[in-house]
Amino acid sequence: MLETSVETYWEAYSFLMHEAELLDEHHEREWLDLFTDDAQYLMPVRVNREKAEGDGFSDESFYFQETRGSLELRVRRLETEYAWAEDPPSRTRHFVSNIRVAEGEEEDELAVKSNLLLYRSRGSDPHYDILSAERRDILRKEDGRWKLRRREILLDHSVLTTHNLSVFL
């Protein structure tokens, strides 16, 4: 049962598919344009805790705790010719599935949940990295275009299984 109209669901779906394509094709500058000026981009540290203690996500420690301004610096770094961690670049594939779309708290906003499986391969190493997470996004319509106002990346890892996060989730 859809919580929104089919058209709205389709718009959110298309947004996420387009976004994944931009990331996998290394169009980070265009990806950045998908964010609102007041965007938040968060990936909290997750701790392995007992069931009764909840899901273990920290509200103090993060792998990413970004604004549009700090994402701008990260993208600008990738645009230099000295970003060794991504040159030669990682080959990534963002598999985005289980998309759930609901009305947001504000008018012109949608609350979109999706699952992410990120495949990452570097160099000619036969070994590859997989990161798994749920993404909780808030999309806001600005000038007739959907934009990302908030993304929270909820990892399925208590220890990251990749040597660095020079790619975005």
Added chain:
Amino acid sequence: MIGQPTGEKQILEVLQEAQRSLNEDGKLLAKVYNEPSIFDLEVKKIFSKTWVFLAHESEIPWSGDYVLRRIVDDSFIVTRDEDGEIHALFNMCRHRGMQLCRSDAGNSSHFRCPYHGYTYQNTGKLNGVPFQKEAYGPEGLDKDEWAMTTAPRMEIYEGMIFASLNPEVQPLEEYIGDMGWYLDFYLKKSPAGMEVIGPPQRWVMPADWKLAAENFIGDGYHTQSTHMSTIKAGIMRVKSPAYLKEGVQILAGMHGCLFMGFKPGSYLNYPQSIVDSMLENLDSDQVELLKEESIMPLNATVFPNTSFLHSSMSIEEGGKSVPYVTLRVWQPMGPGKIEIWSWCLVEKDASDEFKKASNRSYLSTFGASGTLEQDDAENWSGQTRVAGGEMSGQHYLNYSAGATHVEPIPDGEWAGPGTAYPKNYVDFAQRHFWQTYFDHLLAGEENGHAGS
């Protein structure tokens, strides 16, 4: 196998030759970067002998708090008991050896083994054994005898909890020794002390622990190449890529660090309250370095695998630099593989606003996603990869920077302890790390150069 590229030589002979080559010629055999048979020796002769950092006191502020930590493959529950005392308990039931605690952090007065139900207090004392009389007779078990095993030694330095598998290890204070004077810049800028911000970032890297440790002990030279992207992008707000050329490299006991300059009077942009407390709380010689020389330790390694970094970076586009301290452990998971544990440390009495900003500055630039550390990861894993082959057994690396033209600062002209070199593009601290390393691996070996 290490024997092959060098004929019939055994591992110790290879290490002795590597030690000689480093000491006499300033060349390091690349093989020591990544070699399984050397790793086994490292576990026995370094990680089972020295002090190893486990946790910060502020991670377990309340009675009952605990965190799970490791020394290589040995798991310890670091607890704070009902009286506030801290314990490092070996995480293995005394009955059938099941891992007692399987959560990485929490609060509990007891740990109950899932296997047969032995229950221990967070002091390690055995508290309960199910069906005790049926299993062990009317007298039951001697609960003192069957308490949890503790780490052979556990001591605390400025809020930092260390343990050692070696009951004979020297006291921690003595082990840190002269390095303490330099650690003060990280840990004693306020009388309130430091606290961690949340749980550590943890990630796995196909890199050898020694490469991260030697980088952090004093590699100022790499910054102009490795971290160029962050200078170009306006993250590291410096005038020239060679900003770290001038400074001071320190050898202190088994440890070392590197000083960087800052704009006079800026104190890395610390808020005024922390500037006031650092000038008040540090000793007069330390304050003189801050006030007159405008230098402060940037990165440091406490042998073997604990490192510190003090820096100040821009978080937002065009934004002012915000200072931070990060503490990390390069935890070996095997030859050429580490789990990195990374914390942000901040003065307990700093404002919440500064704590948040400092943490953001840290995680933007260091840690798994850090714009500087991303490229360090590329280097350390690349070094490890190529050292894993056979050619590294006959490939020697240049550790001679500074050897021909840089002399230590004469006694009396440098206020701190240890040996100070007045430049940063030098290899003295890195060589010192490897000499300390060889001294440990070859200690007690016949024909070894231990202690030389």
